[in-house]
Amino acid sequence: MADxxxxxxxxxxxxxxxxxxxxxxxxxLEKAPKLVKDAEGGDAWLFAGASDPDPIGxxxxxxxxxxxxxxxxVTYDDARPGCYDGAARLLDMDADGVDAxxxxxxxxxxGHFLGDEDDDFVRAGVTAYNTFLTEQFCAPDPSRLIALAQxxxxxxxxxxxxxxxxxxxxxxxxVVSNWPSGKDSLTDADDPFWAAAVETGTxxxxxxxxxxxxxxxxxxxxxxxxxxxxxxxxGPAEVDSTRKDIYGGKSAKANAKAVxxxxxxxxxxxxxxxxxxxxxxFERFPALKIVLVETGVGWIGHFxxxxxxxxxxxxxxxxxxxxxPPSFYxxxxxxxxFISDRIGITTRHAVGVENMMWSTDYPHHGxxxxxxxxVINEMMGHIPESEKALIVGGNAARIFKL
Numbered sequence: 001m002a003d004x005x006x007x008x009x010x011x012x013x014x015x016x017x018x019x020x021x022x023x024x025x026x027x028x029l030e031k032a033p034k035l036v037k038d039a040e041g042g043d044a045w046l047f048a049g050a051s052d053p054d055p056i057g058x059x060x061x062x063x064x065x066x067x068x069x070x071x072x073x074v075t076y077d078d079a080r081p082g083c084y085d086g087a088a089r090l091l092d093m094d095a096d097g098v099d100a101x102x103x104x105x106x107x108x109x110x111g112h113f114l115g116d117e118d119d120d121f122v123r124a125g126v127t128a129y130n131t132f133l134t135e136q137f138c139a140p141d142p143s144r145l146i147a148l149a150q151x152x153x154x155x156x157x158x159x160x161x162x163x164x165x166x167x168x169x170x171x172x173x174x175v176v177s178n179w180p181s182g183k184d185s186l187t188d189a190d191d192p193f194w195a196a197a198v199e200t201g202t203x204x205x206x207x208x209x210x211x212x213x214x215x216x217x218x219x220x221x222x223x224x225x226x227x228x229x230x231x232x233x234x235g236p237a238e239v240d241s242t243r244k245d246i247y248g249g250k251s252a253k254a255n256a257k258a259v260x261x262x263x264x265x266x267x268x269x270x271x272x273x274x275x276x277x278x279x280x281x282f283e284r285f286p287a288l289k290i291v292l293v294e295t296g297v298g299w300i301g302h303f304x305x306x307x308x309x310x311x312x313x314x315x316x317x318x319x320x321x322x323x324x325p326p327s328f329y330x331x332x333x334x335x336x337x338f339i340s341d342r343i344g345i346t347t348r349h350a351v352g353v354e355n356m357m358w359s360t361d362y363p364h365h366g367x368x369x370x371x372x373x374x375v376i377n378e379m380m381g382h383i384p385e386s387e388k389a390l391i392v393g394g395n396a397a398r399i400f401k402l
Contacts, residue, residue, distance in 0.1 A: 005393040008101040009337040010293050010359035013137055014059050014083035015109055017076060023128040028121055033112050040073035047112040049220025051227040054108055062362055062369040069365055083363040086137040086145055097373045100144045100402055104175060104207055105129055114153040114177055115216025126152045148173045148205055153213040156181040156189055160196045167200035172400045175205045184212045186275040194285045203289040203399050209268050266295040270303055280321035282329040289399055292336040294361060298343030301350025304330050335399060339366045345379055358392045
């Protein structure tokens, strides 16, 4: 009989309003993310490098019909408590039929710390978040709310140290948002981190993008320079009006561009996969497990085919440090999560049934709470029960040792 546990392989936390006051050392509070109001009176977080705040509207959508989604004007009072409170999240999981959920950091928040120039501030922010996750949000039931530890951006020594401490304290996995050595691309300098992951038996998750600390800082500077330039050209009153148009949801063109970009979030992922496979990371660390989160899977079968083709055509002159075709390493070492992906289900054997994990992205606007079982059955009801069981829970339970 197939195991019918449902494990949500990608959920998030809408940070509670008092998170930094509670968990970040007081000397860093001045630089912490600030809870402010958006252009329509909703709650929003102001992050480093941004001249305008990020509203909570699209990260507080569970239970709302699509035609009620709003980017701005949403407050914490409007959001379900399950978005930011662990005990309430368990109740929402019960209503949705979900047995366990992997909990990832809010990416905007973590980016605030990872891109800072002060090493101590980076460490303090990452530590504060990880502590909040285990001691507050996941504390009501750590066997169902599965905490994944965020790694810092301060170099290989800190990355290895944080990983070892996370494994020792019971985290089921670790999340990297930049290459562990802190460089702009994958190098041999990252190997001590992969070695530590294998030694501790810790699966490593990559949530869509890998953005170096230097790149985050450059992006902040560019945004700051652009804001200053706009202010100099059109004046403060006009800048304020323009911000209200865009962040108040009144600019249809701006909103349309943003939504269009969401459909292609996986576009940066093939480069990450290619670097990991073709530089021989999995050749050197055959037991390393890496999970690609919120990337979808429908594109993977084609990508694997093309990687194998390039390998066979170029292996004689390319000095490629792998002994097997790329598909071998994908199957053995990598996996990916998806939310709604009928193409991925159709091509599941090309992807690998044991390399796919269903998720909701709760509380972000990709979720279908409380209809996850309905969505699962509509998307996977026609496939063998044993395959469905692996995709909706068995694979996550095996990889993360739940």
